[in-house]
Amino acid sequence: MTVRFFGSAASALFRPNSTTMSPTKVTIVGSGNWGSAIARIVGQTTKAYSNEFDPTVRMWVFEEMVNGEKLSEIINTRHENVKYLPGKILPENIVAVPDLVQSCDGSEILIFVVPHQFVKGICKQLEGKISPNAHVVSLIKGVSVQENGTGLKLISDEIREYLKCPVDVLMGANLAPEVANDMFCEATIGCQTRSVHGPMLKRLFHTDNFRISVVEDAHTVELCGALKNVVACAAGFTDGLGYGDNTKAAVIRLGLMEITKFVEHYYPGSNLSTFFESCGIADLITTCYGGRNRKVCEAFVKAGKPMAEVEKELLNGQSAQGPPTAAEVFHMLEATNLISSFPLFVAVHRICQGEMPPSGMIDCLRDHPEHQA
Ligand SMILES: NC(=O)c1ccc[n+]([C@@H]2O[C@H](COP(=O)([O-])OP(=O)(O)OC[C@H]3O[C@@H](n4cnc5c(N)ncnc54)[C@H](O)[C@@H]3O)[C@@H](O)[C@H]2O)c1
Structure with a gap:
């Protein structure tokens, strides 16, 4: 992988530690499948921009034993995350650290990349212990529930609080x-202070094969990332029932209608063009064809076993975010009396809970409000 330099004039726009001018330290908080894949990119870019970023990148590893050895020690000696990204070498400047607080000490960029159910516990441990100049970039696809249980909370808002x-x-x-x-792909950074922080963030992630666009509409970027996993579950159910690509296209279209309606209702003021970025339609398509949520939901239909059991059998400790996100979305819709407006989201939750047979997914598509006009 090669890293192209760009925007040298803009590079002076943001220095989180401009008083000392020492290179910015970066920590990756998480070391699962995506955390390890992004470590391969960030390991490259920090070396390429070593005047701006400290090329030693710490990666927090939730310690576990793999065949009698500590995962963090395996990563630091063999440079491979044998459990979550086997067969891929991590750059040597990625250093696994099992102590969370120690891994973040002095870092000004914290890349959060853990399944969303662990965010609260991680934040509680880090509260008051991070650099005063710290800046988080969340790669987490999911939503959280507000303390009073009546509404959704964006993961970014939870971390910020x-x-x-x-x-x-x-x-x-x-x-x-x-x-x-x-393999070539694109990604979207949602950054409300794009003109100040965008160039620096782009340099941290942008490579020849991982192309970054930066937009200001961060709420939409994040909600697209969370909600597409619910639509992917619907795609998995129709795959499990034996339906084909036309049905899946209907799932993707109706799912996108619900995503845009949800974002506009709960976070008004979104920019329509954001849905056409990689975080929007592109992520929706890829997740409905590949990805673990689709896979788990297809197997759930075929095996007829509870979701948790299928997940355990198929994912080797990884986590499918679609079912918990569907539950959180359902509670929000219920609390705001909007269940009938989002039948696809609701059907996914009910099927995951065993309250509706998977065939109910097709009834839901057939009777969708989009067909009633
Ligand atoms: N995998 C992908 O293709 C992909 C792509 C884009 C975004 N994401 C998002 O990235 C985030 C992380 O996903 P992933 O694929 O890297 O993770 P994963 O599902 O592969 O791995 C699970 C991770 O959780 C850790 N873990 C287990 N128990 C824990 C605990 N009690 N406390 C803290 N951590 C614990 C494990 O050590 C492991 O690192 C998710 O929000 C996901 O939606 C994933």
């Missing part, structure tokens, strides 16, 4: 195994 620092997001059509194979 705990850590009291700026939080931007990176989402896109980025199945980790393909990114790890250096």
